[in-house]
Structures are given as structure tokens and as C-alpha cells.
Amino acid sequence: MHEAFVLIVVNAIRERYVSEKAFYTEELGISGQSWTRWKNGERGLKAENLQKIARLFTDRSEERRE
Numbered sequence: 001m002h003e004a005f006v007l008i009v010v011n012a013i014r015e016r017y018v019s020e021k022a023f024y025t026e027e028l029g030i031s032g033q034s035w036t037r038w039k040n041g042e043r044g045l046k047a048e049n050l051q052k053i054a055r056l057f058t059d060r061s062e063e064r065r066e
Helices: 003-015 020-025 032-039 046-057 060-065
Strands: none
Touching: 003 020, 003 032, 003 046, 020 032
């Protein structure tokens, strides 16, 4: 299940960012090592970073209205 989630997240990142590295360094503020460990299912992410990932799937026009 985690592997499928990671693939979906990575695809969403590639649609919106120049690279995965740009996302995890600029948006999440984590290292490449931490990102790789999360992708491999070895470590979790902080709740705030999971919220940032969830925002990849929200309608941006709705965010502007809030």
C-alpha cells in the first residue's frame, strides 16, 4: 500500500515542481536521505509534512477562497 501511495505522491510532485528535490527541500524542509527513507517505508514524516503532501491533491482555487 505504501508503495502505491509513494508513486501517486511522486507523480503529483512531478506535475507541480521542477523536481522531487525541489519539493522535499523547499516545501518539506527535509534532506534527501529523509525523503528516501520515507519513500522506502523506513521512516514516517511529521504530521505537518503529511499535510503538505495532502495539499498536492486539493483544488488550488478552493485554497485561495479560504
